[in-house]
Amino acid sequence: MNINDLINHTAEWLRGAGPNSNIVMSTRIRLARNLAKVPFPNRAEKKDLLNVVDELNKAIAGNDYFKDSVLLKMNELDSIDKQFLVERHLMSHEHAVSGDGKALIVSGEEVLSVMVNEEDHLRIQVMQSGLTLNESWAIINMLDDSLSKKLQYAYMGNWGYLTACPTNTGTAMRGSVMLHLPALVMTKQINKVLAAIAKLSFASRGFYGEGTQARGNIYQISNQVSLGHSEEDILQNIGGLIRQVIEQEEQARQALFMQNRSMLEDKIFRSLGVLKSAHIISSQETIELLSMVRLGVDLGILNQVDRSHINELFITIQPAHLQKIEGKKLTPAQRDTRRAALIREKLGGV
Amino acid sequence: MQCNICTKKKATVHLTEIIDGQVTELHLCEECAREKSVQMEQQFGLADLLAGLADFGKQVKDVDKVKLDCPHCGVSYDDFKKFGRLGCSECYPAFRDHLSSLLKKIHGSNLHLGKAPLEFPKPVGPQIETLRDLKAQLQEAVQKEDFEKAAELRDKIRLAEKKEENQP
Numbered sequence: 067m068n069i070n071d072l073i074n075h076t077a078e079w080l081r082g083a084g085p086n087s088n089i090v091m092s093t094r095i096r097l098a099r100n101l102a103k104v105p106f107p108n109r110a111e112k113k114d115l116l117n118v119v120d121e122l123n124k125a126i127a128g129n130d131y132f133k134d135s136v137l138l139k140m141n142e143l144d145s146i147d148k149q150f151l152v153e154r155h156l157m158s159h160e161h162a163v164s165g166d167g168k169a170l171i172v173s174g175e176e177v178l179s180v181m182v183n184e185e186d187h188l189r190i191q192v193m194q195s196g197l198t199l200n201e202s203w204a205i206i207n208m209l210d211d212s213l214s215k216k217l218q219y220a221y222m223g224n225w226g227y228l229t230a231c232p233t234n235t236g237t238a239m240r241g242s243v244m245l246h247l248p249a250l251v252m253t254k255q256i257n258k259v260l261a262a263i264a265k266l267s268f269a270s271r272g273f274y275g276e277g278t279q280a281r282g283n284i285y286q287i288s289n290q291v292s293l294g295h296s297e298e299d300i301l302q303n304i305g306g307l308i309r310q311v312i313e314q315e316e317q318a319r320q321a322l323f324m325q326n327r328s329m330l331e332d333k334i335f336r337s338l339g340v341l342k343s344a345h346i347i348s349s350q351e352t353i354e355l356l357s358m359v360r361l362g363v364d365l366g367i368l369n370q371v372d373r374s375h376i377n378e379l380f381i382t383i384q385p386a387h388l389q390k391i392e393g394k395k396l397t398p399a400q401r402d403t404r405r406a407a408l409i410r411e412k413l414g415g416v
Numbered sequence: 417m418q419c420n421i422c423t424k425k426k427a428t429v430h431l432t433e434i435i436d437g438q439v440t441e442l443h444l445c446e447e448c449a450r451e452k453s454v455q456m457e458q459q460f461g462l463a464d465l466l467a468g469l470a471d472f473g474k475q476v477k478d479v480d481k482v483k484l485d486c487p488h489c490g491v492s493y494d495d496f497k498k499f500g501r502l503g504c505s506e507c508y509p510a511f512r513d514h515l516s517s518l519l520k521k522i523h524g525s526n527l528h529l530g531k532a533p534l535e536f537p538k539p540v541g542p543q544i545e546t547l548r549d550l551k552a553q554l555q556e557a558v559q560k561e562d563f564e565k566a567a568e569l570r571d572k573i574r575l576a577e578k579k580e581e582n583q584p
């Protein structure tokens with residue numbers, strides 16, 4: 067497999083299936099791991115970094131989890147390739163900046179990925195469709211165990227896994243759930259919900275990267291604290307919180323459906339209409355309209371649209387994806403045209 | 417040198433106190449130092465006692481801890497404060513005292529309760545248990561405002577941590 071195979075492929079986490087997938091888009095668990103006594107990436111020399119890539123490569127040889135995986139070296143990728151991987155949620159913006167000694171490993175279904183030499187030596191990620199905290203934990207836990215037999219992890223009994231930044235020390239685990247919350251936004255309850263989340267020391271941010279404003283009514287909620295609780299306890303806490311948010315969103319959807327049904331149907335069908343017929347469309351407008359169409363699918367108002375197609379479009383309408391599909395660089399104006407064509411193609415437009 | 421407080425016994429503990437930016441050097445005997453430590457703990461408040469646990473030890477030994485560098489990667493604690501990133505895994509034991517209170521501030525705890533690497537050498541096992549027990553007892557003593565007991569436990573914890581640190 068190589069990077070170009072990813073484009074013709076729907077990542078597992080975009081299937082739009084799995085538990086609570088009417089509201090939960092995906093679940094992601096990340097573990098930070100470092101090798102004992104090797105300088106952290108911010109202090110390491112190039113030879114140290116290459117050594118880490120090498121060690122990991124040896125450690126995963128013959129490991130079933132990495133059977134169909136591909137190793138991508140950052141200094142061998144162009145800027146569109148790197149942005150493409152960021153858009154696909156396989157790596158961070160930071161990882162795309164300066165390439166020497168940095169790498170990314172991606173498994174066949176894109177369930178599994180490892181950023182090598184980002185802020186820590188390893189950032190292992192498992193990402194799946196729907197609310198799958200337990201299932202994703204089971205996978206990443208086993209994978210981590212198998213790696214810990216081959217790599218000498220940086221670890222102390224009292225403080226757990228040692229990371230470049232002490233905000234990650236301990237379990238070094240970040241669990242994130244991506245939620246589609248259009249009804250909470252439309253009923254203007256979202257800020258109340260986000261404030262409550264912040265009070266419980268969980269973080270929430272938008273779908274299109276850290277520090278971005280939420281677009282398309284998609285929010286990502288994750289734990290802040292990584293020390294002093296077991297991984298299972300942390301995930302259980304996130305799960306409990308997520309279930310409450312889901313309940314709030316469901317109530318808001320019911321209220322909208324009961325009280326403003328024709329307004330809601332109008333908004334949803336118009337959104338689908340624009341998406342099916344536009345010939346020039348910006349990503350901002352697309353994302354807002356996709357959110358409405360997804361809500362229509364979830365409420366059973368739109369039966370002929372496939373949820374996985376909508377989920378996929380959230381990703382593929384982004385700039386680097388369009389350019390990978392087209393196989394060449396596109397200007398912003400060309401992208402708006404190409405985007406509209408892609409959407410019509412996917413949704414059977416005119 | 418005589419103790420600054422009782423002016424009778426020999427000063428064996430050297431303390432640097434910074435109050436409102438004013439640096440004061442104190443040279444104390446063992447006994448007065450203990451008194452002073454309880455005083456300071458009360459000043460800092462109960463919540464800070466646990467976090468400040470190691471910081472006090474650092475102040476006592478300030479003389480030989482002027483420079484705080486990681487012996488493995490050379491990063492200094494000042495570098496860390498500036499950039500927010502540590503240099504390597506050995507920075508953790510090197511800055512143990514500072515990080516212990518920092519971790520507590522960030523996470524509300526400085527004790528890992530999660531998983532361990534499979535092949536991680538386990539001899540620390542029973543010792544971690546006692547260290548955990550000691551810390552739990554300390555917390556209890558603080559809650560009961562039994563400072564004598566707390567000081568005693570603090571010494572034990574420091575000893576246990578030192579032992580662990582010296583293990584390969």
Ligand SMILES: [Zn+2]
Pocket residue numbers: 419420421422423424425444445446447448449
């Ligand atoms: Zn004295």
Ligand SMILES: [Zn+2]
Pocket residue numbers: 486487488489490491502503504505506507508
């Ligand atoms: Zn170091």
